[in-house]
Amino acid sequence: MSAEETPKMPQMPRAQTVYGSIVYWITILSCIICMIGPVISVAKPDNNVLNPYKLFNAIFEGKDAQTVWKEVGGEFPGGHFYLKNFSYGDGFTQFGLALGCSVALWALIVVAFAYASDKIYLYFGLALWVAALVALSMIGIVGTH
Amino acid sequence: MGKLFKSPWLEVNVMLLVLIISYVALALITGSAETEPGAMSGGAIWGWLFGFFFLSFAIALVAVIGGIGGGVLFTPFMLAFTPVDSLIVRATGLIVAMFSGLVSTGPFMKGGLANLKICIFCAAAYGVGAFAGAQGAILVAQHLGETGEGFVRLALGVILCSLAVYFLVGGKKIEWPEVKKIDGFTKWLKLSQPYYEVSLNKVIDYPLTRAGWVLAAIIGVGLLSGFFGLGAGWAIVPAQNVIMAVPLKVAAANSGVLLGMGDCIGVWPYLLMGAIIPVFAAPWLVGQVLGGLLGALILIRVKAGFVRYLLIGFMFFACFGLLTKGLGMLGVIGAVPVWLNGLVFLVIFAGVTRSIIKFTRSKS
Numbered sequence: 001m002s003a004e005e006t007p008k009m010p011q012m013p014r015a016q017t018v019y020g021s022i023v024y025w026i027t028i029l030s031c032i033i034c035m036i037g038p039v040i041s042v043a044k045p046d047n048n049v050l051n052p053y054k055l056f057n058a059i060f061e062g063k064d065a066q067t068v069w070k071e072v073g074g075e076f077p078g079g080h081f082y083l084k085n086f087s088y089g090d091g092f093t094q095f096g097l098a099l100g101c102s103v104a105l106w107a108l109i110v111v112a113f114a115y116a117s118d119k120i121y122l123y124f125g126l127a128l129w130v131a132a133l134v135a136l137s138m139i140g141i142v143g144t145h
Numbered sequence: 146m147g148k149l150f151k152s153p154w155l156e157v158n159v160m161l162l163v164l165i166i167s168y169v170a171l172a173l174i175t176g177s178a179e180t181e182p183g184a185m186s187g188g189a190i191w192g193w194l195f196g197f198f199f200l201s202f203a204i205a206l207v208a209v210i211g212g213i214g215g216g217v218l219f220t221p222f223m224l225a226f227t228p229v230d231s232l233i234v235r236a237t238g239l240i241v242a243m244f245s246g247l248v249s250t251g252p253f254m255k256g257g258l259a260n261l262k263i264c265i266f267c268a269a270a271y272g273v274g275a276f277a278g279a280q281g282a283i284l285v286a287q288h289l290g291e292t293g294e295g296f297v298r299l300a301l302g303v304i305l306c307s308l309a310v311y312f313l314v315g316g317k318k319i320e321w322p323e324v325k326k327i328d329g330f331t332k333w334l335k336l337s338q339p340y341y342e343v344s345l346n347k348v349i350d351y352p353l354t355r356a357g358w359v360l361a362a363i364i365g366v367g368l369l370s371g372f373f374g375l376g377a378g379w380a381i382v383p384a385q386n387v388i389m390a391v392p393l394k395v396a397a398a399n400s401g402v403l404l405g406m407g408d409c410i411g412v413w414p415y416l417l418m419g420a421i422i423p424v425f426a427a428p429w430l431v432g433q434v435l436g437g438l439l440g441a442l443i444l445i446r447v448k449a450g451f452v453r454y455l456l457i458g459f460m461f462f463a464c465f466g467l468l469t470k471g472l473g474m475l476g477v478i479g480a481v482p483v484w485l486n487g488l489v490f491l492v493i494f495a496g497v498t499r500s501i502i503k504f505t506r507s508k509s
Contacts, residue, residue, distance in 0.1 A: 010339040010348055012254070016261040020254025023405065027247045028156050031434040034427035035160070035167045038194055041424050042187075043174050052424050053184035056193055062228035064286065065236075065420040079417035093423035097240070100430065101416060103247060104268075104409035111261070122334070126265045130406065133272045137413035 015114040015123070022107035026099060033096030041089025048090045049073045049081060079140070105134040153252075157438055164435065168195060194428050201432020205245060209440030210452045214404075215433060216242025216376030218459065221305050224298055225466025231294050232286040235374030236415035237426045239279075239408055242376030244430050246404030248437035257340040259398035263353075263391065266336060267381070267399070268406045270360040274367020275411025282372045283418055295474030301373055302467030308379055309460040312453070322390035324352045331356040331389075340395065351392050359389045371411040376404055451501040458497035465489050 041052045050073040058068045069076035077085070082098060085091030108131035115124040148154055171194060175187030204215045220238030224231055253259035285293045331354050339350040362384040370377035378400040385396040415421050469481045 008348060009341050010257065012257045013261070013338070016254050016257070016259075019261055020251045023247055023254075024251025027244065027250075027434060028160065031160060031244075031431050032163050034430050035163050038424050038427055039167050039170050039174070042171055042178075042190060045178075050422065050424070051184070052190060053178070053181065053187070055422065055424060056185050056190060057183070059229055059233065059422065059425060060227070062230055064230045065233050065418065065422065068230075068233075068422065069419050076419040079413070079419070090423045093427045097421060097423055097426060097430065098416065100244065100247065101240075101409055101412050104406045108265075108406075111265075123262055123265060126269055130265055130268045130272060130410075133269075133276070134409045134413075137272075137276055137410045140413065140417040 014118065015111045015120075015127075018114050019107045019111045022110060023103050026103040026106065030096045030100030030103070033099065034093055037089055037093025037096055039089075040092055044089060048088050049077055049085060050090055052089070102134060102138055105131050105138070108134070153438065153442065157435075157442065160435055160438075164198075164431065168198075171195075194424075197425075197428035198432045201241065201429045202436040203432075204241070205433045205436025206440045207452055207456060208245060209437065214242060214376035214378045215245045216370075216374065217305075217308065217379065218456065218463075219429070220374045221301060221460070221463035221467055224301060225463045225470055231297050232282060232415070232420045233422065233425070235282055235297075235372075236412070236420035237429055238374030239371070239412045239415060240421065240426050241429050241433055242370070242374070242404055243408035243412055244405075244433040245376065245437050246378075246401040246406075246408065248434045249398075249401040249441065250405050252441060253398040253402055257338075258395060259402045260336065260338045260340075260391075260395060261402070262334075262336050262338065263385070263389075263395075263399050264402045264406055266334065266356065267359065267363045267385070267403050268410075270363040271367040271370075271381075271403060271407035272410035274364040274369075275371035275407050276367075276414065278368040278371025278373075279411045279414040280371075281368075282374075283414055283420070291474055295471045297373075298467045298471030298474065300471075301375075302464050302471055304369070304373070304375075305460055305467060306464040309457050309464060311379065312457050312460070319386060320393045321351075322386060322392065324354045324390045327352055327354050328357070342394075349392065351390070351395070353389050353391060355388050355390075359384055362388060367407060367411065370404075370408070378404060451504055454497050454500045454504065458493050461493050462490055465493075 038052070041048050045051045045053055050069065054072045055068070058072050063071065066076060080098070082091040082095035086095060108127045112124050112127040112131065115121070115127060149158060171191050175191040178187035180186045204218050208215045208218070216238050219241045220234055223229055223234040223238070254261065285297065289296070334356050336353050336356065337351050339348050342349045363381065366377045366380040366384060369375065369380070378397070381400040381403055382393070382396045385391040385399060386393055391399065412421070469478065472478045473480060
């Protein structure tokens, strides 16, 4: 390890600061959505896929996820149900969760371009690879169930 | 006063304001709601939503002080002491672990302590492991029923016990690892990146080695994290530090960033099969983000090493709960009487109190 004598702050690579900023702000946005979503959900119980007044009983009875969705909501509408039920309380909350759970995808796409413009092609490729893994996982086409 | 209107306080204040308005609105709405037959009362709903947020917030705060990730506390306790289905708990546990990592990403990236190249390199492997682990968890839940639930609790109990012992004895970590030989693959990756080390008032550049080996280790860590819904900082930090020679502080910062990035891959199988129930998971997410941010802003300088002993005590107690519940589900033992739980709690916390007294005396 080598230590320089003059404590001059090293400049952070652009890709790194960009990644940090995107993740930070999207996480905060996702958090705010998840604060508001349950209020809409409780205010209009019929405007939900899962009625919140019946949901917690089912969860605390130890029922598995599929049974909870089936008994309280009729059927599980799929992980991306917020796309069709955006104005629903739980649809809006699910959107907040999905946004937060996909934050690395959006940040890594931008990071890949930052690496490409800096001619760091190895990390351009690796960033795209990880972004592709997130995207494939989101789409669910490689699931085993 | 002015700093309250500047980042990061500005966004923290906005979030606090939205949070207060939300919970007041929730109280007003649920307070006036009529309870349908078979449904939960409005007051109870408010209590659960606030309780989840408060617990998550507290976990995030003590995690900052104690240096033990929130996921390691959430999943074992929920599995040991609540009747909630294990897949729902593990899925929500992954949200807890992931968001505690995501919220620390911004400051670590901006400050330069974390290294994005190392994180992307490790995430390429961690994500594969976490995804496979999550798929495995779903398969076990779908095909092994009650027996699978019992085995999951037993396995997690054993892992948690090993972890608590590991946290207690410290494990092998080196603050500034020495690198004697850099292999060709690691050199080709150009992973190292200088950063300003405040405690030394110096810019530190660190050589790295054995990057190929770390990939294999990180896949295994990802599998565990994805399967059990645990945060995996406890394994990612030593893997980077001991194998790859990443300085301890950088490895710790990288682990948060990596958890946030890699669990974006591992969490989706749970979301797509409905194990993450939005209104149940949302307060846990909010608590992690707000608690993590406030903890980092206010409590990071608090020297409270004793909190670590408290957390380890809780881990041992959760471990006892997991083992007995797992054995009960497998039909090996009957229900554990309340007095025995109480006795074990007392014994563990007598030990914790003793350790805290010893620790405080050694510090003074």
